Every structure is written in structure tokens, then in C-alpha cells.
Amino acid sequence: MKYENDFLLKIHKELLEMRLLEAKMVDLYAESRVPGHIHSGMGQEAAFVGVLATRKPGDYFKLAHRVVSSSYLVGDPLDTFFGEILAKKTGNSGGRGGINHTGRLCDGVLGMSGTLGCDAAIPVGAAMTIEAEGRDNVAFFFAGDGATNRGPVYEAMTLAADWKLPVVFVCINNGFGISTPTEYSSPVPNVMADKAAGFNMPSVVVDGTNVLETYEGASKIVEGVRAGNGPAVIECKCYRWRGHFEGDQCAYRDGAVTQMNMEEKDCVKNFEKDLMDQGVLTADQIAEMRESFDKEMEASIAHAEAAPEMTADEIFDYLYV
Amino acid sequence: MKYENDFLLKIHKELLEMRLLEAKMVDLYAESRVPGHIHSGMGQEAAFVGVLATRKPGDYFKLAHRVVSSSYLVGDPLDTFFGEILAKKTGNSGGRGGINHTGRLCDGVLGMSGTLGCDAAIPVGAAMTIEAEGRDNVAFFFAGDGATNRGPVYEAMTLAADWKLPVVFVCINNGFGISTPTEYSSPVPNVMADKAAGFNMPSVVVDGTNVLETYEGASKIVEGVRAGNGPAVIECKCYRWRGHFEGDQCAYRDGAVTQMNMEEKDCVKNFEKDLMDQGVLTADQIAEMRESFDKEMEASIAHAEAAPEMTADEIFDYLYV
Amino acid sequence: MKVTFGKAIGDALKEEMRRDDKVLMYGEDVAQFGNIFGLTRGMLDEFGPKRVRNTPITETAIIGSAIGAAETGLRPCVELMYSDFTTVCFAEIFHCVSKWRYMHGPEFKLPLVIRNASGSSNGAGAEHSNCVESLFMHAPGLTIVTPSCAYDAKGLLKSAIRSDNPVLFCEPKLLYQAKQEIPDDVYNSDYTIPLGLADVKRQGTDITLVAIGLMVPRALEAAEKLAAEGISVEVIDPRTIAPLDKDTIYASIRKTHRAAIVEEGNKTSGVGAELAAQFQEELYDELDGPVARIAALDVPMPYNIPMEHYSVPDANNIMETIRGMF
Amino acid sequence: MKVTFGKAIGDALKEEMRRDDKVLMYGEDVAQFGNIFGLTRGMLDEFGPKRVRNTPITETAIIGSAIGAAETGLRPCVELMYSDFTTVCFAEIFHCVSKWRYMHGPEFKLPLVIRNASGSSNGAGAEHSNCVESLFMHAPGLTIVTPSCAYDAKGLLKSAIRSDNPVLFCEPKLLYQAKQEIPDDVYNSDYTIPLGLADVKRQGTDITLVAIGLMVPRALEAAEKLAAEGISVEVIDPRTIAPLDKDTIYASIRKTHRAAIVEEGNKTSGVGAELAAQFQEELYDELDGPVARIAALDVPMPYNIPMEHYSVPDANNIMETIRGMF
């Protein structure tokens, strides 16, 4: 392989930890410990890890309701992460916003809107700050194939392109928006990439379950954006393993296809196999990592469980500065 | 020429009458007889006449704030046209809506929103009716280069494409949205046509000041839409002769370019020259037509002037059925 | 039979689509999935893919196309999933749906219905818990309906679909599972409930409590308990928020001389603001005290469930306010 | 010097951009054209194309980018041209701008201003004549400002730009040409007017008239005439609509024992609905009669100019209502 072991191990650690986080959220939800809904991103981790392997300090991130553990990837500590999921005062917003509105400015996480697409131009604004400060950073926009159909996404693309701002538009095309297949909702197979040229943007389509392919495709694109060539599009093809929300029986799709994707396109398992084949990692090491991260998560969950919740007298806090 | 004289004369009549109507509105406005604003479409008539020469009974039209005399083209009688401009009870909506909201269902004119783009999906809905009734009609959408940047336009294109509905999206690219040049506001030169492929639609770009070129380009596109191939895009390039609204001094653009466009790309004059060169029309006939249409217009204006205005006791009429 | 609020809505849709083949239904995930709350299950099979359609996530196109379809002869009943999403097609509803007829002339009719699931629900958070009635009350021309029980939901939705005026139909989502006993023959009788008619849900003599949607059962619970304390509460469900049935409500206030409004949405500029302003403006001499507003606290809906519950009125909040009025 | 309302706004923008290079200004046609009302002329030359920018017609991106810019360190002052266009980026303002901080945590600050030209103007019609304050009062978290004169407009806009909370800044467009005499040294003194502070525009003893924006000069005219009839009207301009300066207004009502609100927007669910509801709820015993609402008729704004004028309150309408209160 053409990569340093350190890099590969870092990527693997990120992939594995995101997987474990996504799985843990499902468990927590099943135990009725999580308010609202969670949208499990199992199977889609490589899209985030691969694209975000191009990040550097000072970059900004507009993440999405799926895969929420991407906020951990870019710096959110487990304590605040689980604090927010469990709606505790130790969460990012103290349990006010919830896991589908994770923001953490100190990591560059810009926040997200539960109304899909309404946050599309937020990275465009962050890119204005980058430009004003003359940095070579970029602002990442992440959204699903479904959300990408919303008008504000095109308005954001237009503004970013008109002003040649350093925005990387990433579409995570997992084949579905709730029950609606992408083939139905989108007139073109690559929802965002096939439209990029119409906004004068370069684009790349990658297999979002292959972390290195994703990284390579993203690298070229992100490099151009960092160099000041204006915004660009990355589209990551993957498959949504679980239902849209927990409880969704997925009666609208062929279980065999899901099964096939889970078996053959498991971004963690496949990458681990490659690394083991090449002697970069052993099965024991992986088992150890899993165990140790599980302990970390459990400790953070325990920390969150023990943390206080906001109280009635605090309900108006932070509404205004 | 490959066209029958009748066809050429019909096209010419439409072109000329629209020009005279656009000019008349400017005069009326200058005399402070028109509420609100008018947006003169002088110089852009061929785009409408050329595209709409493909129309047939049962088609629907979502027109725009410019060129408003297009509603006359598809059937609005001069009496209701001027009645509405002058805010009289004889107008389409009795002076309630105004000339920038012209609708006339009996002609297929679906109405328009003063909030640009908010009416983008209205022809999509009309196309659902066409589909439900199994007709081979189409619904035309007209908007400017500026309005086309709005998100709802892309949502409408997506829905129309997903459902393969007979909608013809026409962008009248006149180089400006108020003071903002299209090169600035749009990352691609053909605002809508360059994006058509991203919505799986065929497209054509025509010189919208050449009525026959426009007609020919539009014919092929509209034929496909009528045949059930799904929506498509026509982009008509032209130039906005006058200010955005009357009173606009156009300090933001080069007067010499405007002058050049008015002299060299006058769709009426150029077409008349061709017709005269080919002996289809004489200068005298044209002068006569002008005079006679002017009389018609003056009669309708007089009729409108004499008509009553809505009164206070009628102010709530027609809000509900 | 025991009927849930959710089933009543599904049945109204089906009955109207059977009755009139101009009626069609579309929105996100309403076809195979049968809507995210399961309300429209089975409809795709019965009515086929042209009359029951999934849309992409394109709310402005859902509303815009409904206008175009309605004015040309169809009767679309569209769904926006969460009421909060009315805000992404706000101009389309506020400017176009509401005012289209007035602005374009009497030839124009807009027989369309916009269904949406409204209010809070167990941690759905600030963008999936709003009540939007009061926003659209500010747009002249729209009919706004919020039912509070299965019987009303069915009859009102059928009327909404038959109306030639556009209707915003808000469904309190915490009510979807609520059951009501309705005699079979009544339920299946193709009954409708006229738009613009309030319903006195409980007779009382001491105070008129106007309750909306989810607040109606809570108001009834509070009224029951207050009766034991000697306060007789008349609970009125306007059902149609706009235009409001002033006759029924005002007759009640003339009898009780006291009034309160309880709603699930934020207090400031909520439905209660308009109603309280109207009551005191038009019935000042009939009132023995201020018109009280009981509503959600003016915060974005917290994700934290105890705080969510705290911010929305319950029977205790209602009782407390009403006790304070005597 | 005589200063127009429009010039005051332009000067406030310029002064703040000179003072703080984090401030930037963008919107449709604000650069070369200097905004469709000429308010921002000359600013492109002075501040250059990075700080004074035209946008394409992409209102959601104007607001969304302002959020992103504001939270990362800039201080955007954006323009939506007509207040009506807040409806095309309604979710972005209602859900994101207003609630972003609450939902994301105290680290988040949104120092951004959304300017918009509000109200009627000679046949602009149903989609270019709206007042939107009351819609956004329903969104907790937003500061809403509507000035009524040049002096206030300048001082309030400067405060809005300096605020770390997001501000919706509504400019009644019929006031742009209105002139006010302001001493040069005062005008040029870098004064600001605190947000959240009402101004008593005229002292009076018989009734408190809360007037907003364009209605302030009309209220003053009515008050002048009513004085001759023996009715002493105290005219209060809240200036900041949310959060409201209850102290000033309530002190006045405690003195006059009568209250009315006059606004340019539609009556139903307008600003007056909330204010009337509040006044009677919180000051019932101080009031000698109902709180009156004077507002536009509940119709889409007619294009016909006499009907437009008829639908918006003028001094006569105000006088008539107030006379009826005694």
C-alpha cells in the first residue's frame, strides 16, 4: 500500500470508533434512553472518515442527522457527545438542542438544522470568514441524497460558486430518503455530482464504503478548493443499513439487497481485512481496540447518566446572549 | 423561406403588437396612470412569440413580470389587459392583483407570484392535470435569468422530472436581474440550460431576439415534451433594453452595449426587414398595422379609463369562494 | 367501534378518494411507507401510483404543484409531514395559496388541502414540535383547521377536501394514537362536519375555555377536576381556527363572563393572542376579568423531555390558571 | 440638518463599517445600484467588493450564509429588499437565526442584522406590501426593530449591528423620504439607541397609543388633532417590537388607563393582537375599557391605490377609533 502505517491506523481507528458509536446509539435507543429519534449511520462511516481525512485545523463542518458520530470524528469528546444524546447538562447544548443539532464551534462544527437543507448556506458563510481572514481552510457541507433535492442547497451552491468560496459540498448518497429510493426521488443517479457542472463546479463520485477510494477522490477535490479554485462536489455512494429511524421495518425495500450490502460492503470489515492481509493490524489488536473503546464509551455514558439535567428555572438560558 | 406566409404574418403581428403594448405601458406609466411598477419587455418579445408559436389549445402558461404583454399573446383581451393595468373593475382581477399577477384560466394563464420563483411548481401541478386527463398538452414556465437562481425552481424541475410531467421550462435570459449582470449572478452562462442535464432534461439555447430561430429551437423541445418524454428546458438569450423598472437610469451598465443591442438586435425591426426583403410585407402595411393597433389600444385604454374602480364595500370580495 | 385519530384521518382520505376521482394525495413517504405515522397505509394499493404519490424532499414544489393542480381541475390533498415544514414553503402558502384567488380573480378556485402533523412529541426538538396556526392566521384567505378527536378529524377532513377554498389541516401528532368510541353506523355514514363551526365539548357556566387540538382533552380533564372544586368550565373547541366561529364562542362568553384560551404552541403571537384581543375588544362589557392565555413557554422546544413537558400546558397548568381567575 | 430616514440608514451602515472591519453588507442590488431605494449608494466604492456585495436572487443563501459568517467571526448586515421576502427564507429565520444559539449552546453567537423594506407603497400589491413583525414575534430568540424616524433609525441600526443577538430590522418604506431636523453635532456624534427601549413620542394623559413604524407620524397627527377636541393622547413608539419595553408602556397605561395599538400590517394575528392580549392580561385593573387595535384590513393588499390607502390606517381612522373609546 502506498500509505504510511500511521495513517492507515488512524483511519482505521476513526472508522472503528464511529461504527461502535453508531452501534451504541442503537442500543441506547432500544433501551428507551434517548429522546426523539436517532438515525443510525452504520455502514456509512467510511464516507465521513474518507472525506474528512482531508481536513486540517481551522476547517468548518456542517454535519447532518446521519452520521451523527461524525462530530466525534472532528473533535467532540465522548462526554459531551453522550451528554447531548441523553439530554444532560453536560451535552453540547445542555440537552436543549439534541443530538440532531450538534454544534461545537471550537471544533469548527457549525451546527445543523433539523429542517433539511435550511443549513445549506451556513458553510458558505463560514467560507466567507475563511476568505476574509485569508486562510487556506475549507468549509464542508454534508447532506444526504434526499436533502439535496431541497432548493436552499442550490441557492447555497450558486452563492458559493458566484463568490468562489472554499466550500466542499458532500452528498452522502445512501440510496434512500426515509422510504423513498434515490432512483425515485432524483432524476439523475448522482444527485449532487451530476448537477455540479451546472454550477460550474468540479465533482467526483466515490464508493463511500471504501475508505481509501473516498479519501483519494476527496483529496483531489479538497486540494482544489483549498487552492482557491472555488467550491466543488463530492458524492459518496453507500447504503443505509438500518431503517430511517429505529423501528422502521424497511418493508419498502428488498431485504436481500440490504443483506448483501451489509455483508459485502462493510466499510469497517473490508478495511480491516485489507489491513490484516497486509500485516498492519491483527485480529487481536482489533478486538482490543473494540474492548477499550467500549470501555471509554461506557464510562462516558455513565458520566452522562450521572450528570444533571437542565431544570425549569434554566429553561430560558442561552436564548439571548 | 420555408414557412407559409400566413404563419410569418401571424408571427409578425404578434411581435409587433407585443412591442406596441410594451411601449404603450411605458407611456402610460410615464403619465403616472399605473400603480406600482411596470417592467418593460421591449426587445424581448421574440422570445415569447417564438416559444409560444408552439402552443396549442389546452396548454397552460405560467408567465412572468416581464414581458407582461405575453398574456395578451395567449388570449387576454385588450380590455381586461388595460383594465388591470389601470386597476379597474374590468381588469382580470378587478384591480385587486395588478398587472404583475395576471391570471386568466380560460386562456390557460395560471397566474403569477410577485415573489419570484414561488410560482415555479404551478405549471408542474397543471401538468398533473394534463396527465390525469390524458391530453397531449404542455405547461409552460417562464422566468428570468435572475429568478432562475431561486431554490423553488430546482424543486419544481426535480418534481417535474421525477414524474416525467409535460412542463417546458423557459428561461428568458436578458442579461440582468435588476442591476445584477447574469455573469455575476450565475456561475454558468446559460442559467437554466446549463443545468438541464443535471435534472435529466434536454435543453436548447436560442437567440431570443430571432423569432424564427427561437421558434425552431422551441419546436423540437416542445414536441418531445408533448410526446411524453418528460420536461425540458429552453433558454432564450436576449437583452433588457430599458431599466428594470421605469426610472432606473441603468448607471450599472454600459450604455453603448444597450445601444448596440437596441440597434442590431431589434427582434421586430429585424424580422420586418426580412419579411420586406422577401416581399411578404411592405412598409406601408406595417405602418397601417401600427396605426390600427394603436387605435385598438387607445380604445381599450379609454374603455378602461371609463370603467369603475372597486369600492370599499367590495374590498373583501373573492377572498373566499 | 374504537377509532384512533390517525385511523380517522386515513379513512377520511380513502372515502373522499373513492367518492371523487379528482382527489389525489401526495407528499413525502406517503406511498409504500404509508406516511411516517402509518396513516396512509394501504392507499397506494387501493388507488395506484398516480393518485398516491411519494415526492422528493421538495416542499415548495409540493405546495406549488398543488396550486397548479387545484386551479386546473384536480383536488390535491398534500402532506407536509411535520407542521414545522410549512416554514420551508412559507411564501408559497402565505402569499400564493392564501391570496391566489383574490389576486387573480373569481375564476380561480383552489380546492386543496395541506395536511401536517403538528406539535410536540417526546424529544422531537425545536424544529419538529411547532404549532403554526397563528402564523397563517395572518394571511387572509386561508382556512385553518385543527381537530381534537377522531370523530371531528374525519368529518372535518372530508369537508376540507370538499371545500373549494384552500385548507391548512393541522393534526396534533400526540393525538394520532388517541382512541374514541364511535358507533359503527355513525362512523361509516359519510358524515361531514362543516368548516367554521365550533363545538362545545363540555357545558359549563363559570368560564369559557377555548381549547385547541391536543389541549382539548387536557382542558376536559382540567374541567372535570375543577368541577369538583366548584368551578364549572365550558370547553369549546373551535375546530376551525380561521375563519373563527365567533357566534358559538361569544354566546358562551356572554353566559360565563370569563374566558381563557389554551393552545399547544408558543404563547407570544400565538392563537390565544388574537383570540384574547378579539374577546376583550368585542365583548369587553361581558367580561368580568382578563382573558387568560395558557400556552407553551416562549422557548424553542427543548430536546430534554422533562423540559419539553414542562414547556407545554397540561391539565394542572390549566387548572392553576383558571383557579387564579376566580 | 434635515435628514431623510433613508439617508440615516445608509449613514448608520457606513459608520459601523468604518468602525469595525468585521461588519459587511450584502443583498440583492446593494452594490453598484446602491439598493433599489438608493440607500447604499457609494458604499461599494468606499468599502470595496468584499464588504459590499451583490447576491443572486437566493434569499435562503443570504440568511444561511449570514448565520455561518456571524458564528465564525464576521458581523453581516444583510438585506432582503422587501420584507415580504422574509417569507421565502422563513425557516432559515424562524428556525435557524432565532433558535440557533439556544439549540447549539452558549458558545454560539449570531451578530447579524436582516434589513428589509416593509409595508405598503403605492400599488406595490399583495406580495410587496406586508409587515412581518408579528410572524417573527412567534419565534423565540429574535430581536425585532421597526424605527419610525431618521434619528431612531440611525441609532437603532447602529445598536443592531453591534448586538451579539440576531436582529430583524424592518424599515417602513413609505418613510424613506421622510425628513427630520437633527442638529449636525448630534447626528454625527456616533450615538446609539439601546435595543429594547421604547420612546414616548408625545406626552398625554387620557390614552396610551402604541404606534409602530409608519403609524407613528400618523398617530402624532391624530394626537395633535384630538388634543383640539380635548383628548390627550400619549404616543409611544416601542421601536423594538421584541423584546418589548413593557416598563415604559405599562407606566403610561397606569397613567392613562386606556390603550390602543396602531400598526400598518393586517389586523388578525398582527402585533396588536399580542400587545392587546398582554395589556389586558397584565394590566386589567388599570384599564377603563378594551384595548383597541387599529390595523390594516384583513385582505391581501389591493393593487388599486385608493383601496390600498383605504385598507391601511390613516390619522382619521386613528382618531375615529380613539374617539369611540371615550
Ligand SMILES: Cc1ncc(C[n+]2csc(CCOP(=O)(O)OP(=O)(O)O)c2C)c(N)n1
Ligand atoms: C425540510 C424537511 N423535509 C422533510 C424532513 C423529514 N426528513 C427527515 S430525514 C428525511 C430523509 C432524508 O434523507 P437523506 O437526505 O437522504 O438522508 P438520510 O436520512 O438518508 O441520511 C426526511 C424526509 C425534514 N427533516 N426536513
Ligand SMILES: Cc1ncc(C[n+]2csc(CCOP(=O)(O)OP(=O)(O)O)c2C)c(N)n1
Ligand atoms: C423572491 C424575490 N426576490 C427578489 C425580488 C425582487 N425582484 C423583482 S424582479 C427582480 C429581478 C428579476 O430578474 P430576472 O428574473 O432576470 O427577470 P427580469 O426582470 O430580468 O425580466 C428582483 C430581484 C422578488 N420579486 N422576489
Ligand SMILES: [Mg+2]
Ligand atoms: Mg439518504
Ligand SMILES: [Mg+2]
Ligand atoms: Mg433578467
